[in-house]
Amino acid sequence: MSKKILITGASSGFGKATAYRFAKEGWNLIITGRREDRLNAIADQLMKTFQIDVSIKVFDVQNREQVFKALSNDPNLEDLDALVNNAGLALGRDYFDEANLDDWETMIDTNLKGLLYVTKAIVPYFIKRGKGHVMNIGSTAGKEVYEKGNVYCATKTSVEAISQAMRIDMLRHQIKVTAIHPGAAETEFSIVRFKGDEAMAKTVYDGYQPLKADDIADTIFYCANLPEHVCVNSLVMTCTSQANSFYLLRK
Numbered sequence: 738m739s740k741k742i743l744i745t746g747a748s749s750g751f752g753k754a755t756a757y758r759f760a761k762e763g764w765n766l767i768i769t770g771r772r773e774d775r776l777n778a779i780a781d782q783l784m785k786t787f788q789i790d791v792s793i794k795v796f797d798v799q800n801r802e803q804v805f806k807a808l809s810n811d812p813n814l815e816d817l818d819a820l821v822n823n824a825g826l827a828l829g830r831d832y833f834d835e836a837n838l839d840d841w842e843t844m845i846d847t848n849l850k851g852l853l854y855v856t857k858a859i860v861p862y863f864i865k866r867g868k869g870h871v872m873n874i875g876s877t878a879g880k881e882v883y884e885k886g887n888v889y890c891a892t893k894t895s896v897e898a899i900s901q902a903m904r905i906d907m908l909r910h911q912i913k914v915t916a917i918h919p920g921a922a923e924t925e926f927s928i929v930r931f932k933g934d935e936a937m938a939k940t941v942y943d944g945y946q947p948l949k950a951d952d953i954a955d956t957i958f959y960c961a962n963l964p965e966h967v968c969v970n971s972l973v974m975t976c977t978s979q980a981n982s983f984y985l986l987r988k
């Protein structure tokens with residue numbers, strides 16, 4: 738029987754690439770995000786190309802009511818195998834004393850509270866089934882805090898912490914929890930971070946080959962397809978030109 742995965746932030750970047758990766762292998766999908774037009778276009782293409790079931794759910798992960806309304810009491814989620822908490826963003830790259838409070842709130846509400854809400858809404862289905870896999874997308878930004886990264890780095894440090902906590906607290910339910918921490922990858926991430934300034938965003942990836950969204954999708958697919966008794970707990974991945982948040986080789 739086909740397996741089923743729910744991916745947040747599937748309208749772009751890692752989430753979209755992950756949707757394609759799992760669809761190609763015959764998984765059925767639930768893809769989520771705020772941009773309904775994009776999700777519809779992706780769902781149509783995947784259903785036509787791979788003859789799988791794709792349903793979309795449009796909600797803002799920051800909005801607790803929307804999350805629980807979208808994800809509670811849904812028979813389509815009763816046989817869900819895996820969840821990818823990918824929706825997230827950085828906003829601004831500013832010194833702590835100069836940073837914008839609204840940017841901070843949005844990052845905390847999306848990267849941390851959004852991940853908590855979605856997981857809290859999905860875990861009851863996993864508990865009922867006696868299995869399930871939560872995969873959380875952190876970042877190298879949560880491994881080494883860098884200048885002007887302050888609150889973004891804090892949210893991603895929290896992704897590792899809460900992943901560890903979930904793994905401990907849900908051990909008795911045999912739910913797998915994996916945290917994946919990618920380094921620099923060229924998606925819409927930097928365009929969002931620099932609020933539409935595409936030239937500025939481009940400079941982030943100058944002079945080296947960053948990760949591609951497909952690289953992260955491949956890694957998520959690997960983690961999701963290990964034997965029942967195997968769980969990758971935490972995984973850091975970078976492009977070959979990056980050693981960590983601080984060391985990046987640009988030509």
Ligand code: NDP
Nearest residue numbers: 746748749750751770771772797798824825922924925926
């Ligand atoms: P993109 O900007 O390309 O994609 C982000 C996705 O998150 C979009 O699908 C967006 O959908 C969704 N999203 C953002 N805010 C919300 C929200 N409030 N509610 C619902 N969905 C939301 O970035 P990436 O694919 O690069 O980023 C994906 C994840 O990977 C993020 O958590 C990011 O922090 C992390 N990451 C990125 C790295 C990089 O270098 N690119 C490296 C390490 C980690 P929509 O706008 O339609 O809601």
Ligand code: 8X3
Nearest residue numbers: 876877878919920921
């Ligand atoms: C995104 C990677 O280095 O821009 O999480 O923070 S970085």
